[in-house]
Each structure stands twice: as C-alpha cells, then as structure tokens.
Amino acid sequence: MEAISVGFSLLISTPLIFVAIAGVAWGILGGALPGISPSIAMALLLPLTYGMDPVLAIVLLAATYVGAEYGGSIPAILINTPGTNAAAATVLDGYEMQRQGRGGEALGISLYSGVIGAFFGLAMLMLLTRPLAEVALAFTPMAYFALGLLGLSVIVSLSGESLLKGLAAALLGLMVATVGSDPISGVSRFTFGRPELLDGVAPILVMVGLFAVSELLRQASVSVWEKPKNTVMNLKFPNGKMRKRLFKPQLIGSIIGTIEGVIPGAGGTIAAFMSYNEARRWSRFKSEFGHGSPEGIAAPETANNTVAATALVPVLSFGIPGSNSAAILLGGLLVHGLLPGPRLFEENGDVIIGLYTGLLIAAISLFVIGMLILPVCLWLVNRPRAYLMAFIYALIFSGIYSIDNSLFDIALVLGAGAAGFLMRLVGFPFLPTVLGVVLGYLVESNYRRSLVLSGGDHAIFFNDPISLTLLIVAGLFIAGSLSTRAWLTYRNLQTKILENKV
Amino acid sequence: MLLIIAAGYYFFASGIGTSALADEVGAAGLPFVYSLGLAGVALVLALQTMLRWLVLGAQEKSSEDSPNFWLMFRRAGGILTIGIVYLLIVNIVGYLIALLLVLMAMLFYLGEKFDRKTVLVAFIGAGFFWFLFDRLLGIPTPGIGSF
Numbered sequence: 001m002e003a004i005s006v007g008f009s010l011l012i013s014t015p016l017i018f019v020a021i022a023g024v025a026w027g028i029l030g031g032a033l034p035g036i037s038p039s040i041a042m043a044l045l046l047p048l049t050y051g052m053d054p055v056l057a058i059v060l061l062a063a064t065y066v067g068a069e070y071g072g073s074i075p076a077i078l079i080n081t082p083g084t085n086a087a088a089a090t091v092l093d094g095y096e097m098q099r100q101g102r103g104g105e106a107l108g109i110s111l112y113s114g115v116i117g118a119f120f121g122l123a124m125l126m127l128l129t130r131p132l133a134e135v136a137l138a139f140t141p142m143a144y145f146a147l148g149l150l151g152l153s154v155i156v157s158l159s160g161e162s163l164l165k166g167l168a169a170a171l172l173g174l175m176v177a178t179v180g181s182d183p184i185s186g187v188s189r190f191t192f193g194r195p196e197l198l199d200g201v202a203p204i205l206v207m208v209g210l211f212a213v214s215e216l217l218r219q220a221s222v223s224v225w226e227k228p229k230n231t232v233m234n235l236k237f238p239n240g241k242m243r244k245r246l247f248k249p250q251l252i253g254s255i256i257g258t259i260e261g262v263i264p265g266a267g268g269t270i271a272a273f274m275s276y277n278e279a280r281r282w283s284r285f286k287s288e289f290g291h292g293s294p295e296g297i298a299a300p301e302t303a304n305n306t307v308a309a310t311a312l313v314p315v316l317s318f319g320i321p322g323s324n325s326a327a328i329l330l331g332g333l334l335v336h337g338l339l340p341g342p343r344l345f346e347e348n349g350d351v352i353i354g355l356y357t358g359l360l361i362a363a364i365s366l367f368v369i370g371m372l373i374l375p376v377c378l379w380l381v382n383r384p385r386a387y388l389m390a391f392i393y394a395l396i397f398s399g400i401y402s403i404d405n406s407l408f409d410i411a412l413v414l415g416a417g418a419a420g421f422l423m424r425l426v427g428f429p430f431l432p433t434v435l436g437v438v439l440g441y442l443v444e445s446n447y448r449r450s451l452v453l454s455g456g457d458h459a460i461f462f463n464d465p466i467s468l469t470l471l472i473v474a475g476l477f478i479a480g481s482l483s484t485r486a487w488l489t490y491r492n493l494q495t496k497i498l499e500n501k502v
Numbered sequence: 503m504l505l506i507i508a509a510g511y512y513f514f515a516s517g518i519g520t521s522a523l524a525d526e527v528g529a530a531g532l533p534f535v536y537s538l539g540l541a542g543v544a545l546v547l548a549l550q551t552m553l554r555w556l557v558l559g560a561q562e563k564s565s566e567d568s569p570n571f572w573l574m575f576r577r578a579g580g581i582l583t584i585g586i587v588y589l590l591i592v593n594i595v596g597y598l599i600a601l602l603l604v605l606m607a608m609l610f611y612l613g614e615k616f617d618r619k620t621v622l623v624a625f626i627g628a629g630f631f632w633f634l635f636d637r638l639l640g641i642p643t644p645g646i647g648s649f
Contacts, residue, residue, distance in 0.1 A: 033634075044639060116510035164547050171540040175511055178536070182529035185521035189529055191512055213585075220581045220612065289546050391627055393581070394601050397588060398631045402641040407589055414585045415552055418578035421578055425571065456526045 010055065010354050011361075019056045020063040020361035025369050026069020031083045032075055032377075033399045037204065038068030038084060039324035044070050046328060046335075054336035054350050059358030061332045062312065065325050066362045070114040070370070071270060071309040073301055077106045078381040079392050081212035086268030086304035088207050089276045093289065093296030095211075100292050104378055107371065108237040110301045111370040113250055114265055117302035118363035120254040121309025126356055128258075129313050129345075137318065139263055141449040142461050146470035147263065148268040151270040151435060153474040156278045156481040158431040163485065166432045169423070173436020174443075176201050183445035184452070203269070204401065205409055206437045209416020210423070210430045212396055216389055217421040235374045242294060249279035249299035257306025262314060268307040269438050272300035273431075278493035281480070309359060316340055316352070339364070504544035512537035580611055597636065597643035602628035 010016050030041025042064050049057035072084030077094030090110060097106035139147075148152040152170065159166020171438075180200030191197040219222055238246060253275040260271035279299030280289040289296050312329070319340035321327035326386045338348055345352055381388060400409050420430060454460035461467050508522040515533035584607045605624035614620045635641045 034576070162547075164543055164550065166539060168543045168547065170508070171536050171543065175507075175536050175540070178533050182518075184525050185523040187519050187521045187524070187529040189518050189533065190511075215579055217578035220580040237541055344530050357625075367545075384614075386612035386614045387623060389612055390605045390624075393585070393608055394605055394627060394631055397585075397601065397604065398597075398635045398641075401522055401643070402635055402639065407644075408590065410585070411589055414582060418582060425574070444532050447532075448525050451527060452525050470622075 005330065010350075010357055013052065014056060016056060016059055016354065016358055017361050019060050020358045021365040021369070023060045023063025023178035023358075024067035024362045024365045027064035027069075028071035028074070028171060028366075028369060028373065029067075029173025030064070030067035031071020031073075031087075033083060033395070033402075034172060035359060037324070037403070038072075039328055040064050041068045042325055042328040046332065049332055050335060051133055054338060054348075055354030055358075057332055057336060058329070058338075058351060058355050059362075061329050062359055063362035063365075064116055065329065066305070066308045066359065066366060067369075068325075069304050070111070070118070070301075070366055072304075073110045073114065073292060073297075074107070074374070074377055076471060077110060077297070077478040078103060078377060079212065079388075080215045081392070081396070082204075082207050084268075084304075085203050085207065085438065086272050086300075086307070088211070088269065088431075088438075089272035089300035090297055091211055092276065092431070093291075093293045096290070096292035097294075098381070100235055102292065103381065104234050105236040105238075105294070106292075106297055107374045107378065108235050109242075109246065109297045111235075111247070111367065111374065112238055112243075113246065113253070113301040114305040114370075115363060115367045116250050117253060117305030117307075118309060118359075118366055120302070121257060121306035122356065122359045122363060124258045124261075124306070125309045125359070130318060140464055140467070141446040141453065142464040142467035143265075145446035145450055146461065146464075146467040146474065147270070148439045148446065150470050150474040150477070151274065151439045152443065153477040153481075154273050155432040155435055156478050156485070157277055157280065158273075158435070159429055162427070165428045169428050169430065170432035170436040173206070173433035173438075174440045176206060176433075176437050177440020178444070184448050185498065192407070196234060196404075196406055200441065201412060201437070202403065202409070203434070203437045204403070205412045206416050207434055208396060208411040210420035210433065212392065213417025214430075215411060217417060218384070218424055219389060221421075235378065238294070246298040247283060249275070249295040250302045252278045253299040253302030254306050257303035258310050259423060260303070261307035261310025268311075270303035271303040271307050275299040277477075301388065312355075316344060384454060406432060504540060504547065508537045508541040508544060511540070581608075584608060584611065593644050594646075596646035598628055598632045599646070600644075601631055 026045065027038065028039055031038060031043075045060060045064055049060060053062070058312075068084065069086060072082055072087030073084045073090045073094065076087040076090040077098055080091055082088040084092055094106045094110065097103060102350075106121060129210050155170045156163065159169075166174055177200070179197055181188055181198055188306040211367060228351040253271075256275045256278065257268075257271045260268070260274070274291075276296060276299050279295050280286055282294075283289065283295050285295065298470060311323060311326050315326045317334075317340065319330060321330045330340065333344075338344060338351060383391075396413065397410055401407065402415050403409055423433075424476050450460050451458070461471065511533065514539060516532045518530040518533065520528065534601070571613065584604060587606050587607075588600055591603070595603070602624055605627045609620050609624060610616060636643045
C-alpha cells in the first residue's frame with residue numbers, strides 16, 4: 001500500500017510519465033532501425049541521464065529498453081528485416097502475413113502481444129524478483145551449455161522439408177560463430193588479419209543479410225513483383241475469437257520469456273525462438289506456421305517483451321548484466337551511486353518503486369505510441385516497389401554502419417545477403433543458420449569452461465542438476481520433433497501412393 | 503559447394519595458432535568438429551541427390567529447368583553491384599552524396615523513369631537519412647574525402 005502511494009506521488013510530483021513515454025518512443029525508433037540495437041539506443045541517452053534525478057534516469061533507460069524490444073518487430077513484419085536480434089523469430093510469420101496483405105493484422109497482433117508481454121514481465125519483476133534471482137545464480141557453465149543445446153534443438157523443427165539441409169545450415173551458422181578471438185585462450189580464429197573480425201561477426205549482420213538483403217535480391221531477380229492482394233492498410237487488433245486463439249502462445253511466450261529473462265546471457269533471441277517452436281508444437285493449426293500464422297507472431301513477441309522486464313532481475317539483485325542493454329542500465333545505476341544487490345531494495349526503495357511505476361507507464365505508452373505510428377509504417381511499406389526497395393537498401397546501409405561506424409560491416413551484410421540468396425535458390429532454410437550464429441559462442445565457451453572445471457571429464461554435464469534437466473528436455477524436444485517429422489513423411493508418402501493409384 | 507566450404511574451413515582451422523592458455527579442446531577443437539560435420543552432411547546430401555536423380559531424374563529435370571537462374575543471378579547481381587559501388591565511393595564523395603546516388607541507382611535499376619519526381623524523392627530520402635543518422639543520432643558518417 002505504501003509502495004502504491006509512493007508510486008502515485010512520483011507520478012504527480014515528477015515528470016516520470018513524460019520521461020517513460022519519451023523513453024518508449026525513442027526505444028521504438030531505435031529498435032525499428034536495423035543496426036540501432038536496444039543497447040545503442042540506450043547508450044545514446046546515457047550522457048543525458050548524468051544530470052537527471054536517479055529515478056527518472058533509470059526509468060528513461062528502462063523504458064527505452066522496453067520500447068526497443070518491441071520496435072524490432074516493426075521492420076521484421078513489414079520489410080523482412082529484424083530490427084533487433086530477438087525479432088528474428090517474428091520475421092517467420094510476420095513477413096508472410098505482410099506478403100499476404102495482412103500486415104495490419106500482423107502489426108496489431110505483435111503490438112497486442114508485446115504489451116501483454118511487457119505487463120506480464122513487469123508483474124514477474126515485481127512479485128518474483130527474489131526467488132527468480134536465485135534461479136539466475138544457480139546457472140553454471142554446464143547449465144549454460146545445456147541451455148545453448150536446448151536452443152539448438154529447435155533446429156530440428158525449423159529445418160523445413162529437409163533435416164539434412166537444416167543441419168548443414170546450422171553448421172554454417174556455428175562456423176560463423178567461431179570467427180574472432182577464441183573464448184578461452186584469446187587466439188584469433190578466421191580473422192584473416194582483419195581487426196574488425198576480432199570481436200566476431202555480430203548476429204544482427206548475418207540476420208539483416210540473410211533476411212533483408214537476400215529478400216531484396218530475390219525481389220529484384222523476378223520480373224513480376226508479387227504485390228500483396230487485398231492489402232489491409234489499417235492496423236487491425238485481434239477480435240475476441242483471435243484473442244482466445246492467441247492466449248496459449250502468449251502464455252508459452254510469457255513463461256519462457258520469464259525464465260530466459262532471469263538467466264544472464266540467455267536473452268530474448270533464444271526465448272523468442274523457443275516460444276515459437278513450443279507455440280507450434282502445442283498449436284491446433286501447426287500447418288499455418290511459417291505461412292502467416294498469428295500464433296507464430298504472438299509467441300515470440302510476448303516472449304521478447306517479457307524478457308525486457310525480467311532481464312532486470314539479475315541486474316537489480318546482483319548487478320549481473322545479462323546483455324549489453326542490461327550493462328548500460330547497470331551503468332546508469334552506478335553513475336547515480338546506486339549499488340545493485342539486496343540493499344538496493346532496502347536503502348533505495350523509492351528508486352525501485354519509481355522504476356516499477358515507470359515500466360508500468362512504459363507498457364501503457366507502448367500501446368498508445370504503437371497505435372499512433374504503426375498506420376504510418378503500414379502506409380510507408382505500401383509505396384511502389386522500386387521506392388520501397390531503394391529506401392530499404394539505404395536504411396540497411398545507414399543502420400548497419402551505425403553499429404560500429406564500419407563499412408566492413410556493410411560488406412559482411414552484402415556477403416550474407418548473397419549467401420542468403422543462394423540458400424533461397426537451393427532451398428536451404430535460414431533459421432538454423434541464425435540460431436547457429438546466435439548460440440555458437442554460448443555453446444562453445446561454456447562447453448570448454450565446463451571441461452576446464454572438470455579436467456576434461458564430460459560427466460560434469462550430467463552431474464549438474466540444471467544441466468542434466470535441460471539436456472533431458474533437449475533430448476525430448478529432438479525425439480518429439482523427429483517422430484513428428486517421421487509421421488508427416490509417412491503420411492505424405494501414403495497420400496502420394498494413394499494419388500498414384502487413383 | 504558445401505564440401506568446398508567444409509574443406510576450406512578445415513584448412514584454415516588447421517592454421518589456428520596455439521596458446522599457453524589453451525584448454526584441452528583448444529581453439530581449433532570445435533572448428534574441426536564443425537567442418538567434419540558439414541562434410542559428412544554434404545556427402546549424405548550429395549548421395550541423396552544422386553539417388554533422386556537416378557530414380558526420378560527424367561521427371562524432375564523438366565521442372566528444374568523452368569526458372570532461368572542466370573537471369574535471376576544477373577538481376578540480383580545488379581543490386582549487389584550498387585552496394586559494392588556504394589562501399590567504394592562513400593569515403594570519397596561522403597555519406598550524403600553516396601546515399602543519394604544509391605537511391606537514384608536503385609530507382610532507375612528497378613524501372614523508374616529519370617524524371618523530376620524520382621530525383622526529388624532520392625534527394626528527400628538521402629536528406630532524411632542524413633538528418634536521422636548524422637544529426638539526430640550523432641553517428642559520425644563518412645564525410646567528403648574521408649578515406
């Protein structure tokens with residue numbers, strides 16, 4: 001009760017509402033621009049926060065994070081370009097819906113699910129910070145390795161028609177993830193003397209190349225452009241029946257997002273892909289996935305927006321930043337003399353209440369700002385093909401350059417785009433490659449750290465209870481997906497035989 | 503193609519240096535596993551394709567011939583060329599002019615007429631991106647002669 005009154009007094013006595021709204025608006029802009037990651041959007045604001053009141057400074061940074069995590073889905077749906085790593089899973093069905101002229105519906109679902117994720121994540125942050133923090137601390141290198149394998153197990157069901165092609169694509173992604181300094185010894189690998197490669201290849205470069213540039217190349221390579229039929233230009237929110245259908249994938253996204261959010265380093269990308277996979281597994285409309293399924297948008301969007309809030313748990317509880325964005329938020333806390341940990345909750349309760357209040361306002365304003373800007377975005381992507389493609393190309397060049405002020409990054413994106421175009425032509429799926437790039441470092445570094453701890457004994461992965469549980473779950477996922485595949489192949493074969501007989 | 507990638511990757515992995523800090527697996531450990539894995543998958547895929555050709559060869563040949571891949575490559579290659587030219591000139595003419603040229607090149611390449619409207623749109627677009635990234639976000643974009 002006291003917390004509510006403190007929050008309310010902050011709302012009326014400080015410009016907290018405006019700061020939260022400004023943070024969300026800036027975050028959406030940053031998230032929607034490929035290359036401007038949530039962390040960059042936050043870092044650009046950091047100097048502004050030095051002179052601000054601590055509560056307002058933290059709210060501004062946290063609201064920017066919330067806005068950016070949502071903003072990434074806008075270009076993912078409209079132009080096949082994930083604005084953030086976590087939005088890559090939204091591309092799958094979001095862009096398909098846009099191609100079918102249902103972009104307004106896709107944006108409505110992503111906004112609706114994003115807001116639900118933001119509220120759910122906030123509720124988890126407020127209610128379960130302490131117990132969730134214990135989960136974060138229990139994660140060992142072995143558990144991280146097993147978590148990475150669990151993420152990679154999704155490949156089996158994301159491989160499309162050919163599992164072998166999916167495996168090859170995933171291996172290509174894992175290979176890309178080995179570029180740069182070795183995580184244990186620091187030896188440089190596959191850098192060919194280029195200092196730009198010492199830090200590895202950022203996943204966003206591979207994603208923008210594979211999804212966006214290869215799509216531009218594909219569109220340019222066909223003489224007749226497939227213009228969406230019966231394009232709905234208005235933002236369309238899900239009706240009662242659809243909301244009921246979306247409940248299950250949103251619940252899956254919320255739960256996975258909560259768990260992944262509190263684990264430092266796991267992040268929204270794994271949460272989004274795992275939620276997508278689970279939503280498909282439990283859906284009554286499995287065949288729609290990959291072809292414009294509303295559930296395929298709802299699950300990852302709910303998950304990555306839940307993560308935006310629950311990722312604050314390890315930051316506030318222990319000062320462990322699980323991502324670049326969390327590190328910047330931690331920097332914001334430290335700049336204002338706020339030391340994370342249990343004492344933060346006791347000594348600076350007003351800051352914590354202010355943060356919760358700010359995140360609540362951010363979740364509400366996400367909805368309002370989304371409603372205002374999404375129709376404009378829809379109008380923009382329905383301009384003539386040549387204009388749209390030219391502007392997307394210019395946006396890619398500008399956004400990618402802004403990551404590291406490096407033209408080399410643009411060259412990498414063009415290379416990934418050319419590779420993606422070839423993969424499209426020979427029917428190789430992209431998503432396993434993306435997962436390989438995202439999870440490769442996590443898997444390798446923790447596998448090797450675990451072996452250093454055990455002196456080379458692989459039994460360590462089965463002795464750690466969390467690792468063992470995750471490995472069993474991964475094994476079950478793979479077995480389940482393989483049996484579903486086998487059953488579908490058998491059914492297709494039967495249908496073909498019957499057709500031939502007729 | 504996959505076999506060539508696997509072989510090339512293996513070749514470069516074997517050139518990875520060693521360090522006194524190295525663990526049991528080593529910096530080249532997993533790269534070797536990945537390259538061998540890719541080679542294995544590539545061989546199975548090749549075998550699968552050969553078997554399919556043997557069984558369904560004649561039926562599939564006609565459907566595979568239908569898309570004109572060279573024409574598709576040529577069209578897509580034009581877009582890639584515009585990107586490469588951008589990389590080559592951006593440090594000479596600066597971000598604003600290079601982007602303007604990219605926009606105009608893309609518009610003409612994709613079939614728009616060279617008229618006042620197209621040029622105006624390219625100018626407005628380049629100006630918008632320059633304002634957004636250079637002015638508003640403070641990204642130090644390449645200036646004229648910044649090579």
